[in-house]
Amino acid sequence: MDASYFLISLLNGLSVGLLLFMLASGLTLIFSMMGVLNFAHASFYMLGAYVAYSITQVIGFWWGLLLAPPLVGVLGALFERHALRRVHKFGHVPELLITFGLSYIILELVQIIWGRQAVNFLPPESLRGPLFTIVDLPDSLSFAWGAPPEVCKAVAGAVCTQFPAFRAFGMAVAVGMLVAIWLLLTRTRIGLVIQAALTHPEMVESLGHNVPRVFMGVFGGGTALAALAGVIGGALRVTEPSMALAVGAVVFAVIVIGGMGSLAGAFVASVGLGVIESFAVGSDRSIGDGLRALGMAVTPDTFGYAVWAVKMSQVAAILPYLLLVLILIFRPKGLFGTREG
Amino acid sequence: MNLNRGRWLVWGGYAAVMIVAPLLFTTSLSHTMLSQMGIAIIACLAYNMLLGQGGMLSFGHAVYSGLGAFFAIHTLNLVSNGQLALPVSLVPLVAGFFGGLFAVLLGYVTTKKAGTPFAMITLGVGELVWAMSLMFPGFFGGEGGINGNRVAGQPFLGISFGPQIQLYYLIAAYTFVCTALMFAFTRTPLGRMLNAVRDNPERVEFVGYSTQIVRYLAFIASGFFMGISGGLAALNFEIVTAEVVSATRSGAFLLFTFLGGATFFFGPIIGAVLMVLALVLLSELTLAWLLWLGLVFTFMVMYAPGGISSLIMMNLRVASFGRLKPLLPHYAALAVVGLLVVLSAGAMIEMVYHLQLNEALGPKMKYLGIALDAKSAGSWLSAALVTAVAVVAFEWLRRRFARDWNRTQEEIAAEIQRREAAAA
Numbered sequence: 001m002d003a004s005y006f007l008i009s010l011l012n013g014l015s016v017g018l019l020l021f022m023l024a025s026g027l028t029l030i031f032s033m034m035g036v037l038n039f040a041h042a043s044f045y046m047l048g049a050y051v052a053y054s055i056t057q058v059i060g061f062w063w064g065l066l067l068a069p070p071l072v073g074v075l076g077a078l079f080e081r082h083a084l085r086r087v088h089k090f091g092h093v094p095e096l097l098i099t100f101g102l103s104y105i106i107l108e109l110v111q112i113i114w115g116r117q118a119v120n121f122l123p124p125e126s127l128r129g130p131l132f133t134i135v136d137l138p139d140s141l142s143f144a145w146g147a148p149p150e151v152c153k154a155v156a157g158a159v160c161t162q163f164p165a166f167r168a169f170g171m172a173v174a175v176g177m178l179v180a181i182w183l184l185l186t187r188t189r190i191g192l193v194i195q196a197a198l199t200h201p202e203m204v205e206s207l208g209h210n211v212p213r214v215f216m217g218v219f220g221g222g223t224a225l226a227a228l229a230g231v232i233g234g235a236l237r238v239t240e241p242s243m244a245l246a247v248g249a250v251v252f253a254v255i256v257i258g259g260m261g262s263l264a265g266a267f268v269a270s271v272g273l274g275v276i277e278s279f280a281v282g283s284d285r286s287i288g289d290g291l292r293a294l295g296m297a298v299t300p301d302t303f304g305y306a307v308w309a310v311k312m313s314q315v316a317a318i319l320p321y322l323l324l325v326l327i328l329i330f331r332p333k334g335l336f337g338t339r340e341g
Numbered sequence: 342m343n344l345n346r347g348r349w350l351v352w353g354g355y356a357a358v359m360i361v362a363p364l365l366f367t368t369s370l371s372h373t374m375l376s377q378m379g380i381a382i383i384a385c386l387a388y389n390m391l392l393g394q395g396g397m398l399s400f401g402h403a404v405y406s407g408l409g410a411f412f413a414i415h416t417l418n419l420v421s422n423g424q425l426a427l428p429v430s431l432v433p434l435v436a437g438f439f440g441g442l443f444a445v446l447l448g449y450v451t452t453k454k455a456g457t458p459f460a461m462i463t464l465g466v467g468e469l470v471w472a473m474s475l476m477f478p479g480f481f482g483g484e485g486g487i488n489g490n491r492v493a494g495q496p497f498l499g500i501s502f503g504p505q506i507q508l509y510y511l512i513a514a515y516t517f518v519c520t521a522l523m524f525a526f527t528r529t530p531l532g533r534m535l536n537a538v539r540d541n542p543e544r545v546e547f548v549g550y551s552t553q554i555v556r557y558l559a560f561i562a563s564g565f566f567m568g569i570s571g572g573l574a575a576l577n578f579e580i581v582t583a584e585v586v587s588a589t590r591s592g593a594f595l596l597f598t599f600l601g602g603a604t605f606f607f608g609p610i611i612g613a614v615l616m617v618l619a620l621v622l623l624s625e626l627t628l629a630w631l632l633w634l635g636l637v638f639t640f641m642v643m644y645a646p647g648g649i650s651s652l653i654m655m656n657l658r659v660a661s662f663g664r665l666k667p668l669l670p671h672y673a674a675l676a677v678v679g680l681l682v683v684l685s686a687g688a689m690i691e692m693v694y695h696l697q698l699n700e701a702l703g704p705k706m707k708y709l710g711i712a713l714d715a716k717s718a719g720s721w722l723s724a725a726l727v728t729a730v731a732v733v734a735f736e737w738l739r740r741r742f743a744r745d746w747n748r749t750q751e752e753i754a755a756e757i758q759r760r761e762a763a764a765a
Contacts (some may be wrong), residue, residue, distance in 0.1 A: 023500065037457045086643050092457055098598060098642045099591070112693050249468040249588070252461045252557030260458060278657050307477075317466050321469035328450050330463060 004136035017274025018174035024266040026225035032261030042248030043106035048227025049234025054122040061124035076223025118240035123166035130162035170232040197254040253320040257336025280316035379512040385609035387566035393603035396539030401467020407586030409436035409568030413575035421493040435570030440568015446562035474583040486582030602648025685727040
């Protein structure tokens with residue numbers, strides 16, 4: 001494995017991981033505050049992408065980035081106010097079920113409004129090019145800002161890998177969001193009320209705070225974070241009706257691996273998963289190759305050859321779930337979890 | 342078990358309906374649908390062993406029916422090739438065995454937790470198996486799936502299972518026996534403990550039971566019956582694709598079991614019948630059928646968390662006190678106005694889909710025999726106006742109904758107290 005490949009895989013992994021974290025943070029925030037697992041979280045992610053796409057068509061990408069999260073956040077808050085709060089008294093299973101129903105409704109509404117095909121949602125003009133290029137010459141490794149320099153064409157055997165500017169922008173947004181949430185929760189009065197409402201709702205209520213409204217705000221905020229992830233994710237990947245399903249299950253795996261309700265755990269798990277997946281996708285070795293390297297004879301006649309012949313790049317798709325199962329067997333609390341079950 | 346007359350009547354009626362149904366509905370479409378209903382009944386009842394009786398919400402239960410179906414189709418192919426001497430009618434049992442076996446393997450991990458984490462883990466395990474089904478085309482058949490032929494081996498008493506009607510009666514027999522077995526399960530000590538684990542897990546632990554083991558055993562039993570339903574589905578369709586282990590399928594089991602009603606044993610049977618009707622008929626009727634389904638489901642969670650079966654039971658209770666009659670006009674009015682809401686909102690949805698998909702045909706379209714122009718403001722305005730008026734009227738009627746309903750419930754409660762006082 002050469003250095004430029006390693007670097008670019010690491011960066012790609014980080015960017016995927018940070019995008020996952022933007023989603024997982026909202027989900028885990030809602031879960032730790034309200035005990036509600038928002039099954040429709042990935043649907044709000046998709047909604048964020050589509051709303052931003054529509055705004056982009058009219059007044060440009062930056063307005064989309066700015067307006068889509070609060071708009072979707074208001075929708076989330078309305079859903080909490082009029083549907084979720086109503087079933088709160090029935091317990092956690094109906095709460096989970098109603099968000100499950102909502103995920104169907106959002107998917108269908110998106111298909112009715114924006115159609116069943118992917119829409120052409122692109123990053124803004126100024127962020128479409130590469131941010132920097134890793135120039136891997138036979139004898140040296142260097143960086144160059146912007147587009148590939150002349151040397152890439154001039155020197156034989158030069159490997160130049162570009163890193164898109166929008167990917168870097170997405171990473172910056174995720175890090176900025178992480179810092180903002182952390183400051184909000186630990187350094188402001190609002191954050192203190194939210195934290196107190198989690199552990200001592202009655203006390204907070206008798207001090208004159210409107211606890212249901214705090215919960216509504218948390219739910220709206222969580223869905224707004226999902227929408228922000230959607231704006232980045234939609235422009236980075238493809239904005240299509242199946243985007244919610246593609247990412248939804250992975251996010252659930254992330255918050256179980258990180259530990260239910262732990263923001264730090266969600267961060268470590270999503271970044272870790274992103275990096276591991278990115279390296280696995282780039283590798284075409286199989287488990288059988290590894291066994292051969294250990295001196296074992298693996299041939300097509302070996303028992304279970306279908307398993308040994310599976311390439312690492314294929315395993316990448318199931319890695320989150322494999323890790324989920326392993327974590328549950330060996331550390332049921334999750335990486336940073338404090339409570340079990 | 343106390344076999345009183347009412348119980349004979351109910352089970353006899355259940356069997357009679359299954360025997361007579363294909364004689365009343367004789368088209369081949371209805372035979373296929375009846376077969377699917379039998380399969381769905383087993384699956385939904387097995388799903389409800391977890392959801393209703395154990396309080397476990399699984400998002401990946403299609404794994405067990407799906408893997409059962411794959412083992413069934415491979416077994417069937419072995420029988421066809423003469424490598425295995427097994428009557429075709431026993432193939433679903435093989436599927437049930439493998440469904441149970443995978444529940445033993447995967448259930449060990451999933452049932453470590455209850456409640457919300459359980460739901461997420463089942464989702465993860467479901468995705469794991471789904472992703473694996475694409476990795477091993479040798480077993481799962483890749484995109485095309487695995488084909489089979491249920492006419493295999495020697496016909497027994499002239500039964501080859503070639504005609505759909507013969508297979509239907511096999512499915513009906515399995516459905517009846519499985520329903521009876523699953524009902525019997527609710528009466529076993531394990532079934533009772535499962536209810537206790539759902540309602541008060543802490544106390545169960547204090548009494549000395551392991552909630553985890555109770556959940557695990559119930560999960561295995563449920564996996565076995567899911568496998569049987571998968572095996573029957575394999576015989577019915579003679580093709581099994583990776584779609585049978587997908588999250589969509591798992592979601593359908595959850596959705597319809599809940600709609601039918603998880604709190605009563607017979608609820609999932611209603612859910613299963615609805616599932617087949619919705620998948621076969623409703624999906625033909627409109628492209629937006631999943632939207633309607635999602636809306637019905639959401640309102641059901643909000644207003645009637647016990648599902649259709651609980652609505653039936655509540656009204657039977659009101660009827661048994663002779664107070665149903667004053668409520669009937671409410672139902673009629675709500676039904677008429679509700680239908681109006683659905684039809685007028687449906688008109689707008691169909692216009693959108695018409696614009697999206699049938700652009701070449703022009704904006705003119707027919708909806709319920711009414712000519713609409715999907716690009717004219719007139720069609721849109723009138724549909725929106727009718728919808729708005731109907732929604733307001735529905736809400737007004739609903740509030741009046743809720744008021745009368747609550748008063749009736751209070752009167753019934755008072756009546757019960759009066760009777761108890763009189764008896765004492």
